[in-house]
Amino acid sequence: MEQIPASIWTLTAGVVVTLISFWVGHHHGLLPEQASEQAPLVDNFFDIMLTIGTALFLVVQGAIILFVIRYRRRAGEEGDGLPVEGNLPLEAFWTAIPALIVIFLGIYSVDIFQRMGGLNPGDHAMHSMHAPKSGMAVVAQAPSKTTSDATALLAAAQPPEIGIGASPDVQGKAPDLVVDVAGMQYAWIFTYPDSGIVSGELHIPVGKDVQLNLSARDVIHSFWVPQFRLKQDAIPGVPTELRFKATKVGTYPVVCAELCGGYHGAMRTQVIVHTPEDFETWRRQNQGIATAPVIPSLRDRHIHEMGVTAELVAQVEAIAHDPSPEKL
Amino acid sequence: MAQAQLPLDTPLSLPEHPKAWKWYDYFTFNVDHKVIGIQYLVTAFIFYLIGGLMAVAMRTELATADSDFLDPNLYNAFLTNHGTIMIFLWVVPAAIGGFGNYLVPLMIGARDMAFPRLNALAFWLNPPAGALLLASFLFGGAQAGWTSYPPLSTMTATTAQSMWILAIILVGTSSILGSVNFIVTIWKMKVPSMRWNQLPLFCWAMLATSLLALVSTPVLAAGLILLLFDINFGTSFYKPDAGGNVVIYQHLFWFYSHPAVYLMILPIFGIMSEVIPVHARKPIFGYQAIAYSSLAICCVGLFVWVHHMFTSGTPPWMRMFFTISTLIVAVPTGVKIFSWVATLWGGKIRLNSAMLFAIGLMSMFVLGGLSGVTLGTAPVDIHVHDTYYVVAHFHYVLFGGSVFGLYAGIYHWFPKMTGRLLDERLGILHFVLTLIGTNLTFLPMHELGLKGMPRRVAMYDPQFEPVNLICTIGAFVLAFSIIPFLINIIWSWNKGKIAGDNPWGGLTLEWTTSSPPLIENWEVLPVVTKGPYDYGIERRQESTDEDHDEEE
Numbered sequence: 016m017e018q019i020p021a022s023i024w025t026l027t028a029g030v031v032v033t034l035i036s037f038w039v040g041h042h043h044g045l046l047p048e049q050a051s052e053q054a055p056l057v058d059n060f061f062d063i064m065l066t067i068g069t070a071l072f073l074v075v076q077g078a079i080i081l082f083v084i085r086y087r088r089r090a091g092e093e094g095d096g097l098p099v100e101g102n103l104p105l106e107a108f109w110t111a112i113p114a115l116i117v118i119f120l121g122i123y124s125v126d127i128f129q130r131m132g133g134l135n136p137g138d139h140a141m142h143s144m145h146a147p148k149s150g151m152a153v154v155a156q157a158p159s160k161t162t163s164d165a166t167a168l169l170a171a172a173q174p175p176e177i178g179i180g181a182s183p184d185v186q187g188k189a190p191d192l193v194v195d196v197a198g199m200q201y202a203w204i205f206t207y208p209d210s211g212i213v214s215g216e217l218h219i220p221v222g223k224d225v226q227l228n229l230s231a232r233d234v235i236h237s238f239w240v241p242q243f244r245l246k247q248d249a250i251p252g253v254p255t256e257l258r259f260k261a262t263k264v265g266t267y268p269v270v271c272a273e274l275c276g277g278y279h280g281a282m283r284t285q286v287i288v289h290t291p292e293d294f295e296t297w298r299r300q301n302q303g304i305a306t307a308p309v310i311p312s313l314r315d316r317h318i319h320e321m322g323v324t325a326e327l328v329a330q331v332e333a334i335a336h337d338p339s340p341e342k343l
Numbered sequence: 344m345a346q347a348q349l350p351l352d353t354p355l356s357l358p359e360h361p362k363a364w365k366w367y368d369y370f371t372f373n374v375d376h377k378v379i380g381i382q383y384l385v386t387a388f389i390f391y392l393i394g395g396l397m398a399v400a401m402r403t404e405l406a407t408a409d410s411d412f413l414d415p416n417l418y419n420a421f422l423t424n425h426g427t428i429m430i431f432l433w434v435v436p437a438a439i440g441g442f443g444n445y446l447v448p449l450m451i452g453a454r455d456m457a458f459p460r461l462n463a464l465a466f467w468l469n470p471p472a473g474a475l476l477l478a479s480f481l482f483g484g485a486q487a488g489w490t491s492y493p494p495l496s497t498m499t500a501t502t503a504q505s506m507w508i509l510a511i512i513l514v515g516t517s518s519i520l521g522s523v524n525f526i527v528t529i530w531k532m533k534v535p536s537m538r539w540n541q542l543p544l545f546c547w548a549m550l551a552t553s554l555l556a557l558v559s560t561p562v563l564a565a566g567l568i569l570l571l572f573d574i575n576f577g578t579s580f581y582k583p584d585a586g587g588n589v590v591i592y593q594h595l596f597w598f599y600s601h602p603a604v605y606l607m608i609l610p611i612f613g614i615m616s617e618v619i620p621v622h623a624r625k626p627i628f629g630y631q632a633i634a635y636s637s638l639a640i641c642c643v644g645l646f647v648w649v650h651h652m653f654t655s656g657t658p659p660w661m662r663m664f665f666t667i668s669t670l671i672v673a674v675p676t677g678v679k680i681f682s683w684v685a686t687l688w689g690g691k692i693r694l695n696s697a698m699l700f701a702i703g704l705m706s707m708f709v710l711g712g713l714s715g716v717t718l719g720t721a722p723v724d725i726h727v728h729d730t731y732y733v734v735a736h737f738h739y740v741l742f743g744g745s746v747f748g749l750y751a752g753i754y755h756w757f758p759k760m761t762g763r764l765l766d767e768r769l770g771i772l773h774f775v776l777t778l779i780g781t782n783l784t785f786l787p788m789h790e791l792g793l794k795g796m797p798r799r800v801a802m803y804d805p806q807f808e809p810v811n812l813i814c815t816i817g818a819f820v821l822a823f824s825i826i827p828f829l830i831n832i833i834w835s836w837n838k839g840k841i842a843g844d845n846p847w848g849g850l851t852l853e854w855t856t857s858s859p860p861l862i863e864n865w866e867v868l869p870v871v872t873k874g875p876y877d878y879g880i881e882r883r884q885e886s887t888d889e890d891h892d893e894e895e
């Protein structure tokens with residue numbers, strides 16, 4: 016008599032927990048819009064972990080609450096509980112189940128990471144095309160006295176081997192667009208080596224294979240677009256890359272995610288994902304000249320609020336307004 | 344096994360036969376492990392209050408999106424010192440230095456630690472470290488976060504940064520000295536009648552903790568000394584424009600600091616394994632599994648540090664290797680949680696403050712542990728690294744998993760330490776406020792991080808303002824939750840109900856001496872006749888003869 020209701024209860028609880036977990040895993044609404052090829056991969060994986068996690072949480076939490084209520088000491092009650100010290104099959108069970116879960120998650124995460132391009136930074140084909148060009152541009156900057164330029168030099172001279180690289184479908188191919196991204200306190204400078212455009216915002220065409228070569232001029236910064244689910248540190252002296260395809264036209268925030276000084280929180284700009292036609296228009300309009308929409312506001316913000324030296328701002332503006340290497 | 348006698352031969356410069364300590368004994372270079380334990384606990388708690396004030400100031404700043412309450416550089420100085428103080432001057436010293444020193448000799452039937460003077464020295468390295476951190480505010484305060492990555496740390500507020508480094512080296516030295524002492528004490532000084540499988544689980548945890556600290560702390564010290572040289576003496580270990588590499592620092596730092604989270608959590612797990620069986624009136628479920636899982640966590644824990652560097656300068660193979668090793672740590676951790684939950688099953692649970700905090704810890708830690716699993720996988724970590732999701736995760740682990748455990752320990756052993764009971768009504772109020780405050784503050788942060796709010800920012804995108812406001816309100820609830828606790832401690836220490844030697848009916852050796860214990864712990868060393876968690880076993884044996892009840 017006792018046994019049957021108990022197992023029915025367990026079964027019902029199991030079904031309820033499973034249903035709730037699946038519901039939570041698919042309706043949590045915790046992640047922002049998906050705007051890159053990588054985003055759905057990450058999100059699916061997160062959803063799976065959230066589903067498993069919710070189930071585990073409900074089971075453990077449920078057990079705790081159930082036991083605390085059921086086995087609490089009632090008024091006037093004396094003595095000790097049942098002296099149960101262990102149960103080998105049970106212990107083996109709850110060691111094996113989590114072990115299986117984490118092994119599954121581990122293997123799955125390697126697979127996701129591979130599909131994101133995480134295993135192929137520094138994919139060869141693009142270097143032969145790109146590296147010499149950007150290398151030259153930076154060599155021309157070298158005479159400048161500041162040490163930070165030397166790090167930019169270092170960063171651009173060697174191909175990035177760290178970051179998110181080509182996803183399997185574009186592996187071995189050169190990217191459609193290469194942008195050099197330099198982080199500095201407290202701005203991102205985007206340089207387009209093939210058109211000479213320098214900008215404070217990132218403009219890219221939708222559906223095209225874009226590669227960002229990240230470098231840092233002063234301290235570590237971290238380039239993050241939440242809607243792309245991609246993040247990579249820009250490290251002084253260590254070139255890194257991010258390669259991705261944006262999948263949705265729109266404007267998304269670019270956030271600096273690594274503490275880089277007092278105004279780290281203000282180091283924000285945006286990435287504008289254009290249709291290919293709009294991108295061509297933007298490129299034609301700005302070819303040769305540098306648009307730097309963020310620079311005027313940068314100047315105000317830096318000098319008036321952020322206490323950054325005027326030389327630094329001058330340096331940024333020099334790069335922004337006059338990208339031709341000879342003049343630097 | 345004459346080692347148990349060792350401290351007797353050591354001439355102790357102590358007063359003849361005082362019944363209790365005088366207040367001023369706590370301000371001296373006292374060599375008694377109990378005095379040192381309380382010195383650690385009280386000092387750590389004071390630092391907790393200071394670190395907490397910084398947190399409240401930070402949360403006040405974050406109530407609105409603009410930087411309008413604190414100057415951004417001051418915000419970063421608070422951020423850095425809050426994190427540093429909470430880890431290096433609160434959780435670690437309270438758990439290892441405080442409970443470890445107080446309890447280990449009592450639990451193994453020793454008269455003191457193996458090296459009492461070294462022990463006192465280790466404690467007295469802490470106050471100057473705290474003073475250095477606080478004094479650094481006069482020089483602008485260290486700005487680079489508790490991780491102090493170069494080049495930021497070599498460029499900003501260099502005097503304050505050097506003071507920060509010296510402070511960490513002081514506490515690091517303290518922890519190395521303490522670890523040697525614990526290992527020798529546990530190894531050599533337990534009473535001969537105690538078998539290894541009768542060693543209380545807290546002592547197993549301290550053993551694992553000390554081994555881990557011995558291996559990892561010197562690496563941190565080395566990394567920081569190089570940083571100090573870079574800042575002050577013109578070397579360029581971490582300066583990229585002179586041939587250095589900033590990523591090397593991250594490896595050295597995290598090789599220590601990941602294990603450091605286990606340094607915080609293992610002793611707390613030890614406290615849990617003591618508190619739960621006593622109040623659930625049940626033998627701990629899976630004694631051996633709990634003891635060995637501490638050692639397993641300590642071994643695997645040395646090979647997971649790169650999960651802090653997935654978005655940094657990490658080659659792909661490393662990201663994969665460290666994803667897998669990180670996930671594996673979840674298994675021994677899970678084993679512990681399941682064992683505690685199973686200990687509750689069939690118990691006669693006393694829901695007093697100590698037990699409530701212990702149960703609260705289990706619930707909160709499960710959530711922190713699960714979000715930790717998601718962070719351990721490279722694909723998800725790349726999205727949420729350095730965001731508020733991480734802040735939520737580690738506060739669940741550190742607040743829910745460490746602070747709740749420390750409170751459980753305080754409610755549990757306060758009667759032993761002072762001879763008086765804490766007031767239960769205030770204790771329960773304290774628990775309820777803390778539980779609400781912690782969840783209100785840190786639960787919404789998961790969403791903030793996933794949606795795009797980076798951490799360590801004094802100003803943020805206005806779309807995150809409403810959720811941040813909830814977190815700030817929670818932080819105020821947490822701040823107020825301390826008040827009943829403080830009143831309780833101060834009032835009960837003087838006027839609380841007399842506890843007696845063994846108010847909870849515990850079976851570990853510390854409950855066999857008087858409360859508070861004598862200067863050398865026992866007149867006659869105790870003899871171990873039964874296991875540390877044999878609750879209910881005697882009753883089962885004797886229930887045939889007569890109704891026996893070992894409760895007081």
Ligand code: HEM
Nearest residue numbers: 395398401422423426429434488489734741798799800818
């Ligand atoms: C009183 C409740 C607490 C509140 C309201 C609080 C709040 C905060 C806030 C707002 C931050 C900044 C997060 C960021 O931007 O990265 C922070 C960071 C941190 N907190 Fe807490 N905290 C509390 C308690 C604790 C406790 C008890 C611990 C540890 C035992 C702790 C350890 C840390 C650490 C390690 C950091 C990171 C500091 C850094 O990134 O340099 N906090 N806390």
Ligand SMILES: [Cu+2]
Nearest residue numbers: 236271275282
């Ligand atoms: Cu930045």
Ligand SMILES: [Cu+2]
Nearest residue numbers: 271273275279
């Ligand atoms: Cu930043």
